[in-house]
Amino acid sequence: MARGGLYYGDYLQLERLLSAQTAESGKLGQAAHDELLFIIVHQAYELWFKQILFEMDAVQGIFSTDQVDDRDVGTAARLLGRIWEILKLGVHQLDVLETMTPLDFLDFRDHLVPASGFQSAQFRQIEVRLGLRRQDRINFEDKPFDARLQGADRDRVNHTEQVKSLHDQVEAWLERTPFIEMGGFTFRESYRKVVTDMLSRDEDTIRTNPLLQDAEREVELAGLKRAQVKFDALFDESIHAAQREEGGWRLSWRALQAALFITLYRDEPALQVPFTLLSRMMDIDETLTIWRYRHSLMVQRMIGLKIGTGGSSGHQYLRRTAEQHRVFGDLFALSTFLIPRSALPALPDAVRAEMGLTYSRKG
């Protein structure tokens, strides 16, 4: 066909797309009215999942090398931003699905057993590629997460598990951040000094605050103690290693320091885009969590105390995954280590200069 002859419907393969909705409830008689909505919402999700996986390809391609170009970090941040927008749309899509009432759902729900959203291979791949590991997952009815997938789907998901995840790629990239040890400067050491000061000041505040009752004081001191223990992880590699062993941290010691450094000095030209990158990963983690949570509320509303189409009391499970299936939790936990800007150690001029733009060096 001539290039000039492209037609909208052909380009979008609408004939194929719009003939791919077959209601189960209609196979034996009158289809339930709301089944089409159910199908189309799920198909829209799967289209968007395909888009997310495609963007993940590009982002992971960027981080698959040991020498990530500064130009490409911006691209990665932008594409993660797109994934974030898609996930926000996914949350919004639940508003449409919620126009279906439990009674409407009941008209076709039994026809779907045991099909279930648990069987979305694309969603599993998204989780795996972001960095959700088998051991991080909550089992559902004592079976591994991929037990319900059929052959080809399971193979695809299992194959994805063999590939380095975005989490691990970014961890490696963080570890290569040059500025945290440069010349004589060691970020960790200069930071330790100001933190030690700050924590003893905080302790002082709590001990001398006349408005606190004894019980309150104990609570606050215990909290401070917990913070101190956490800081120890930052300053002492063996403590970090021990906590990591127990699941307290996932990021390596060096990656954690780099992520903290980027967060604290985000205004330096070399760190602005890396900071955006880390923010987008948190945005994605948070929005996935919100989606899981809202999904669980909807399931509860839809089926009450009954079992799900996959035979499960799904909403409790979904709610627990919202809590547990988080990939970039360490980035959230970073806030634990933050100290006020006024207390931040000043960077050596030489290090700052390295983080600037070439043209402005002369300025």
Add this chain to the structure above:
Amino acid sequence: MARGGLYYGDYLQLERLLSAQTAESGKLGQAAHDELLFIIVHQAYELWFKQILFEMDAVQGIFSTDQVDDRDVGTAARLLGRIWEILKLGVHQLDVLETMTPLDFLDFRDHLVPASGFQSAQFRQIEVRLGLRRQDRINFEDKPFDARLQGADRDRVNHTEQVKSLHDQVEAWLERTPFIEMGGFTFRESYRKVVTDMLSRDEDTIRTNPLLQDAEREVELAGLKRAQVKFDALFDESIHAAQREEGGWRLSWRALQAALFITLYRDEPALQVPFTLLSRMMDIDETLTIWRYRHSLMVQRMIGLKIGTGGSSGHQYLRRTAEQHRVFGDLFALSTFLIPRSALPALPDAVRAEMGLTYSRKG
């Protein structure tokens, strides 16, 4: 396959669905990265359009009879509410598409000529079924709206044009509202009395307001005059007919009165659901308008002063359709006729009783 064996991916026909994305830019070499997003956004729209048409089927089925069951009016309002939610999602989807920048679009834009969103047959059908008529439309490049559709698509759209639209069905349903002339009561007459009072009071206020300068007073009096002329349409069938002839009104005289009556006495049990129905039609009209407007802004941002993929300076056209392609404009214009609740004529007890629920009549 046994009914119990339904599998998620088979149910949703994912193999078919997820293999229906072919980038034009990829046919001759490396596909442009953002073309997949472009395809998937449009496919998602088309899926949702299918859903909207399906709900329109149900709603129009309800109004296809001369004796619409009170139970069904609630169903119709609920389904129109769903269409509204879908349209709101459609507006939100533009947020995702806007993560594509003009430069990214340029990488594949030329490959799509002359395909264009103008060629969405489903969208045209939605417009037609709501009640947008050929004569209401703004021509684009001096050609009728369906000129760009290919055979089967055009046939489908043209066929839809032969069928009674929702607008016309609801107009007929409104005309059958029994309460506006019941026993000795004529809503129009009792309303005319209070309106006449109110307008002369308003005129008085304007004439005596010491804060108005002469020029302002003239402006306000002219506005009042316009309102009076509008009211005349309500009270005098021949004036309404003349204005309707000139495009001032689309609804028939009787339907207009009924819609106003429902709006004014919406709390009566018999009118609560009809009022919701009218509101949903306005919501749909407004949200379609917002979608068209945002779409036009996005097109402007995307292609600047260039021509669209369909060869058009599309954003100006889209902006004008936002203004002109409205179906339920008369319902918005109804506000012109409203008067404060305190001035509303009380309904005769007999009429009120007819609008109540049977069980409470005894109460």
Add this chain to the structure above:
Amino acid sequence: MARGGLYYGDYLQLERLLSAQTAESGKLGQAAHDELLFIIVHQAYELWFKQILFEMDAVQGIFSTDQVDDRDVGTAARLLGRIWEILKLGVHQLDVLETMTPLDFLDFRDHLVPASGFQSAQFRQIEVRLGLRRQDRINFEDKPFDARLQGADRDRVNHTEQVKSLHDQVEAWLERTPFIEMGGFTFRESYRKVVTDMLSRDEDTIRTNPLLQDAEREVELAGLKRAQVKFDALFDESIHAAQREEGGWRLSWRALQAALFITLYRDEPALQVPFTLLSRMMDIDETLTIWRYRHSLMVQRMIGLKIGTGGSSGHQYLRRTAEQHRVFGDLFALSTFLIPRSALPALPDAVRAEMGLTYSRKG
């Protein structure tokens, strides 16, 4: 001042409103940039809380009588719809607050100790008026929910606790639903018959499904058993009473039946608006839950593992309130009792007639 002279700024008391932002961090020197955002977000919340309480006044006024007018139920549903919209806006407002990063927050966070959102008296009043009881609440640091409120605020909240909540008002209104026992018809009995059939059919399906492995079958049968036990609560007043004693139900036996009846036969004219009313209460419950959950995620992101401004590890607490502080949970649990429309017992003509509109009776 002459009525005609009203000025926008005076009407809105802008001088007062816009001079009510004083940053704590600025009292001793340079104010932290983001503190104004923090203040304004919270002030916007409090303005909206005032609006919600005002709408609650109107809604509770409607239900404060034993003879609620059918006209007013529609008004109540509409005002609850407004509260829902406000709560959705409240969720959206978090997007603005999240433009503040943890590091920005740290610049003034210490100045706010021990002030805390726990001290919002208006929010506590909203909870109480909806129907959250003292015994439903999770204690925070072993103190009752109002321990942190100062005198006048605590008095106001405690006073609200003395007044009948919306939950209890609606429960009483549900109990008065006439249709569930009318003439010889008892909804509960006719429903029991079809449920018994359905459950044994379900059991059969599970037992004979060849695709289920034994372990799966046990899980499903256990789920079915749980459903049966739940149904028993519907059919046997003493079982309901026992479960209610243990916190399984909050609604009375009769109210539960009425809510179920409304849900099942929502298309009947007399039930359309009551069904909307129940839906709005669920929407409010769900959106409050989403707000609490998103709030907890934001707190976690903002302060990591540190203590909150009120001295608490707030995000865990917030997350648990999302789970536990629900008022209309029984309405969600109602789905447990639903059966497919095709299995619904037909209503006697006499009962149906009572639920129709007067004018159509003749039809």
Add this chain to the structure above:
Amino acid sequence: MARGGLYYGDYLQLERLLSAQTAESGKLGQAAHDELLFIIVHQAYELWFKQILFEMDAVQGIFSTDQVDDRDVGTAARLLGRIWEILKLGVHQLDVLETMTPLDFLDFRDHLVPASGFQSAQFRQIEVRLGLRRQDRINFEDKPFDARLQGADRDRVNHTEQVKSLHDQVEAWLERTPFIEMGGFTFRESYRKVVTDMLSRDEDTIRTNPLLQDAEREVELAGLKRAQVKFDALFDESIHAAQREEGGWRLSWRALQAALFITLYRDEPALQVPFTLLSRMMDIDETLTIWRYRHSLMVQRMIGLKIGTGGSSGHQYLRRTAEQHRVFGDLFALSTFLIPRSALPALPDAVRAEMGLTYSRKG
């Protein structure tokens, strides 16, 4: 008061805030129920306007110098991003206001005459500070935009008009972009070469496309001609000057080139954040436009063909401001000048090096 004793209600000045709502309709009797909503929505807008103006202070402070620090450009982009979020919330707030129906509004509308949203001094200041000039504005009832403001408000707005706007500050900053003329490289010249090629290729496509009918071909060629004329403005200073004189462009010739350069080479480290900055200005412009448009739709729905509270047929005026009151229109028009990445002239190595980060130069 001891620092430790801060109380939530005192901090937020809730007593003051929550006592600043007085319904006009209540002064002579029973207040109209919906007037509180009307007041609170507008107060919430004014709170957010204060926040926007505060962020504008910070952003304009950054651009008030001839030597903007690279670090601060990131901050400015972030704060403009916050303004964007606030504006999106502002659009959402209309959803709440739309729960008020025209009939409800009528209960107090007359009491407000002639107060009007036209009198929001803060909103006028936002417009002025972004860069909307007196001459850009559509007059309303033949009076200048500030005619309805009272003394102090008008003074404040007029004072703002004397200060350099964000538009003009950013224009000056763009003009200082070093890379568009550096060493022997002149961006304009290298770009002209590839554009000339591209346009003649496009012309060729149109002339030889067998699917175009003659009339269509003329339309497309005319469009191409328009594009060429536009490009001339980029390459020839005197043409730009002439078009600018006639209102075709607002940005200076040099600023336009810099903005285009940033858009085309946005991936270079030195341009990533400037590109985000320009994007945020477009986002703000677009969202303000959407807000104005939705506002106009709501006004139309609320008052039909009547006059506004300020005595105006406001919705037509609002709709035209959506179209005309745009500040960063030139950034949207930039898309006119874009060419596909594959055709982009490669930058000289020396120029690229200057746009890199210092540390990576050695790499």
